[in-house]
Amino acid sequence: MKLLILFGLTLLCGVESLKILVYFPLPVRSVGMLGQGIVRHLLDAGHEVTFVTVYPMKDVRPSLKQVDISSNKELVAKDESLMLSFMLENNVQDTDVLYIQTFFKENSRQTFTNENFTKFLQDTSQRFDLVLADLMESEVSAGLSVVYDCPYVWYYSMGAHWHVLRLIDEGKNPAYDPDYLTTTIAPFSFLQRVEQLWARIKYKALKTFITLPEEKKIYEEIFTPLLAQRGRTLPNYENVIYNASLVFGNEHNAVKHRPSTPQNFKYVGGIHIPDPVTPLPKKLQDLMDNAKHGVIYFSMGSFFKSKHLPQSLVRGLVKTFGELKETVLWKFEEDLTDLPSNLHILQWAPQASILAHPNLKFFITHGGLLSSIEAIHFGVPVITIPVYFDQFTNAEKAVKNGYAIRVPLSYDLPETLRPAIKSMLSDDIYKKKVTELSIIYHDRLVPPGKELVHWVEHVVKTRGALHLRSPALNVPLYQRLFLDLLAVILVILYIIRRIIKNLTTKTPKKTEKKKKN
Ligand SMILES: *[C@@H]1O[C@H](CO)[C@@H](O)[C@H](O)[C@H]1NC(C)=O
Ligand SMILES: *[C@@H]1O[C@H](CO)[C@@H](O)[C@H](O)[C@H]1NC(C)=O
Numbered sequence: 001m002k003l004l005i006l007f008g009l010t011l012l013c014g015v016e017s018l019k020i021l022v023y024f025p026l027p028v029r030s031v032g033m034l035g036q037g038i039v040r041h042l043l044d045a046g047h048e049v050t051f052v053t054v055y056p057m058k059d060v061r062p063s064l065k066q067v068d069i070s071s072n073k074e075l076v077a078k079d080e081s082l083m084l085s086f087m088l089e090n091n092v093q094d095t096d097v098l099y100i101q102t103f104f105k106e107n108s109r110q111t112f113t114n115e116n117f118t119k120f121l122q123d124t125s126q127r128f129d130l131v132l133a134d135l136m137e138s139e140v141s142a143g144l145s146v147v148y149d150c151p152y153v154w155y156y157s158m159g160a161h162w163h164v165l166r167l168i169d170e171g172k173n174p175a176y177d178p179d180y181l182t183t184t185i186a187p188f189s190f191l192q193r194v195e196q197l198w199a200r201i202k203y204k205a206l207k208t209f210i211t212l213p214e215e216k217k218i219y220e221e222i223f224t225p226l227l228a229q230r231g232r233t234l235p236n237y238e239n240v241i242y243n244a245s246l247v248f249g250n251e252h253n254a255v256k257h258r259p260s261t262p263q264n265f266k267y268v269g270g271i272h273i274p275d276p277v278t279p280l281p282k283k284l285q286d287l288m289d290n291a292k293h294g295v296i297y298f299s300m301g302s303f304f305k306s307k308h309l310p311q312s313l314v315r316g317l318v319k320t321f322g323e324l325k326e327t328v329l330w331k332f333e334e335d336l337t338d339l340p341s342n343l344h345i346l347q348w349a350p351q352a353s354i355l356a357h358p359n360l361k362f363f364i365t366h367g368g369l370l371s372s373i374e375a376i377h378f379g380v381p382v383i384t385i386p387v388y389f390d391q392f393t394n395a396e397k398a399v400k401n402g403y404a405i406r407v408p409l410s411y412d413l414p415e416t417l418r419p420a421i422k423s424m425l426s427d428d429i430y431k432k433k434v435t436e437l438s439i440i441y442h443d444r445l446v447p448p449g450k451e452l453v454h455w456v457e458h459v460v461k462t463r464g465a466l467h468l469r470s471p472a473l474n475v476p477l478y479q480r481l482f483l484d485l486l487a488v489i490l491v492i493l494y495i496i497r498r499i500i501k502n503l504t505t506k507t508p509k510k511t512e513k514k515k516k517n
Helices: 002-014 028-045 071-079 084-092 099-111 115-122 140-147 160-168 190-229 238-239 281-287 309-322 349-354 368-377 391-400 413-426 429-442 450-463 484-515
Strands: 017-024 048-052 064-068 131-132 150-155 246-249 263-268 295-299 327-331 343-348 360-365 382-384 404-406
Touching: 017 263, 028 131, 028 150, 028 238, 028 368, 048 115, 064 115, 064 281, 064 295, 071 099, 071 246, 099 115, 099 140, 115 190, 131 140, 131 450, 140 150, 140 190, 140 238, 150 160, 160 246, 160 295, 160 368, 190 238, 238 246, 246 450, 263 450, 281 327, 309 327, 309 413, 343 368, 349 368, 349 391, 360 413, 368 391, 368 429, 382 391, 382 413, 391 404, 404 413
Parallel strands: 017 048, 017 131, 048 064, 131 150, 150 246, 246 263, 295 327, 295 360, 327 343, 360 382, 382 404
Antiparallel strands: none
């Protein structure tokens, strides 16, 4: 019966079941969850998906094939600089750009040399209608579209900003489009504007002279033999990485301070959130239902483990939470003993379902990208403790949007958290602001999953959606800045100056000659 309905639906829509390669190489669980969300929507729409993933899905269906690249986790497991304790020790506030670029480049290299993936790529019988690839700093995977001779679409786990816009349009002006690796957002002071310009020049220089040449080498090493097997030659790297049909951005209209985007940039933020949410486990449901004074939920996400926090800090937080009359849920990966009666440790937390509960008062979070979207989706104010990467910008945005209080990560956290909790509980402005944003967020033509499926089908139907591409892409930077015109004007001015100089120096000579005569 289900099959029959599906068949009828595909006939109606005029789109056959497509074969889609979805590529998510990052060993970051939250990004993996975004990938799973996308795959679910594509499968539900009747398409066949091959999912290259570090976090294989459990709900296996016949139309889903998975390429397990879970060994990519080694890249982060070994890196001490990515642990909470390290950040705390070194008071990390800024992100090292070259480190970031190198990390993602190495992630690409590791993925394309993974034995499971290599075996898959060497199978010349595979055909795809579209490649949907997670774009995070490294564009090497654009080569997949060349292998399968099909259009490709980027998925970007953040909002629109110049790092991604430069690939399909142009980087917007740094005077108002901030770099996500810096901590400020527009409007800028004079110094901040200079800082933004510098951040961009630095990023671009490192990418152009160090990272890009190495990525190009990886591209050539990996894809030349794969194309040879298929009797074709490899196009130039630069022609391939600027050839995306579309970009999906993991943000939405409720977040202000966004630069304008070209036609082929589509926001699908919230795609990973199940609708309706899965029911809470019975015990947790009862706990939240019966919390007379409301519930506070605390989680530092999945990437940073609370267990890497020093013991003194953990005990301090237990004490701070113990002073409250509200019920506190703390997502912590280890068992803690001697807990006050209002504090409950969850080793695994069904976050969306907790945030959806009407008794929840607010959320204490590191402000990662999923948590930021979920806070708005469910209309929950936050206390944010940014730790790394884009979390500083996310925190800045949340504070500017009026629904968040920012607290720095430090050994004094148990003390600095106290006044923030007090303000959250006593002032309802945060709840009011986040409710306003939540209304904007939910007011869309279609939910994000439907939107994604539509544009994926549109790109295949129109063979790459060339009609959506920005004209800026084909205009080199010197032309966009009119540097050639400037050069022409300078040359003309120079010539005029020479002529005037010649005239004024020649006239006295002539008179001299006359005098002699
Ligand atoms: C290859 O896939 C299998 C499961 O199919 C998995 O157990 C194994 O870890 C994968 N190997 C690598 C190198 O990722
Ligand atoms: C760029 O994309 C279009 C549309 O998918 C495709 O026809 C073309 O071959 C691609 N060019 C390169 C160099 O990959």
